Amino acid sequence: MSTKSLADFDFETGEVLLLDKPLTWTSFDVVRKVKNALRIKKIGHAGTLDPLATGLLILCTGRKTKEIDQIQAQEKEYTGTFRLGETTPSFDLETAVDMARPYAHLTEEQIRAAVTPFLGLIQQTPPLFSAVKIDGKRAYEIARQGLDAEIKSKTVEIKAFELTRIALPEVDFRIVCSKGTYVRSLARDFGVALGCGAHLTRLVRTRIGEFRVEDAFSLEAIQALRPPRPEGESDIPRRERPKTAPNRAGLQYFAALQADALAAKEHQAAAGTAADAGPTEAPE
Incomplete structure (x- = not known):
């Protein structure tokens, strides 16, 4: 702090x-x-x-x-997690898995060796689910309409790329990179290099310069620092988004994943409670 x-x-x-x-x-x-x-x-x-x-x-x-x-x-530093063996159109959890491939055959040596080609100056294609402009429109606007478009690759620099944990199918990483680098694209390309596909499941930006x-x-x-309104000025109620409005961040799939995870935990807790209670007597 x-x-x-x-x-x-x-x-x-x-x-x-x-x-x-x-x-x-x-x-x-x-x-x-x-x-x-x-x-x-x-x-x-x-x-x-x-x-x-x-x-x-x-x-x-x-x-x-x-x-x-x-x-x-200035350069950026990130930590996060790739999930091997599955791909998504957005290269992260914003969209549903669209392809699954075997990954269990990969050795730690093979996974670590796949890092080397990504160090230094590389060509990278931004995700279609991104703010890159195509003919005056944001790419994500095109993507969320179910359309496709060609995005030009660009040169970026990966100054450091290390794997900090390998627990298949998850791989944790730390990278230091130049402005304009898409870590989601790196996840996609890393999965391609390993022949099993991958997508980003967690990303934390830890540093800028x-x-x-x-x-x-x-x-x-x-x-908490919000100042009090001047005397006589009434609070303006927040305008709520219509329930029919599209999700601005496009996180329907992520929300569904969270709901499924919560339901699974509740089911597990309920099952544990029932098991602890022991058998009940049937009515005569």
């Missing part, structure tokens, strides 16, 4: 604010929430994080928004 108290920030003049982004929030969600909570006129983020990623999101306010491009250009997630504030801590 930062040694600087939030109360010491002068957001209107300009600050660089480190925030630990919650799971399923879009980067825009966070900017809007902080802007409304602290009543900041000028604010932006220095580098998008996917809804299913957590970790360091840097917000710049006031005059510090001029530093956004400079911050975005010298800024670290350990020094970031929680969203709850920032919301």
Whole structure:
């Protein structure tokens, strides 16, 4: 946690604010929430994080928004988990598994050896489920309509790529990379290299340049600073999204996975309770 108290920030003049982004929030969600909570006129983020990623999101306010491009250009560090043997159209948990392949035959030596070709300058194709623009439209808008489009590859740099845990089908990693690197694409390409497919199931951004997630504030801590409304100004009720509106972050599949996991836990707990209760006597 930062040694600087939030109360010491002068957001209107300009600050660089480190925030630990919650799971399923879009980067825009966070900017809007902080802007409304602290009543900041000028604010932006220095580098998008996917809804299913957590970790360091840097917000710049006031005059510090001029530093956004400079911050975005710095190297990034991530940790996370690949799941081998399954692929998804989005390369992460945002969409359902569309293909499964055997992975149990892979040895630890083979998996670790697959890292080497990805070090240094490489060509990488961003996911169709991304904010890349194609003919003026965001790629994810095209993808969520069930359409396909060609995305050009680009050069990125992987400065460090290490595997920190191998427990098939899961593989944990740490990478240091240049601006513009898509870790979801790296998951896809790593799976292709191993011949079994893979997708990203967890991603945490731990660093941007010298800024670290350990020094970031929680969203709850920032919301706690919300100033009282001026006397006589009434609270404006939040406009709720229509129930029929599409899920902005496209997380229906992820939500279904979470619901299934919760149901499985409840079923397991219920089964354990029934077993502990022992046999009951049948009515005569």
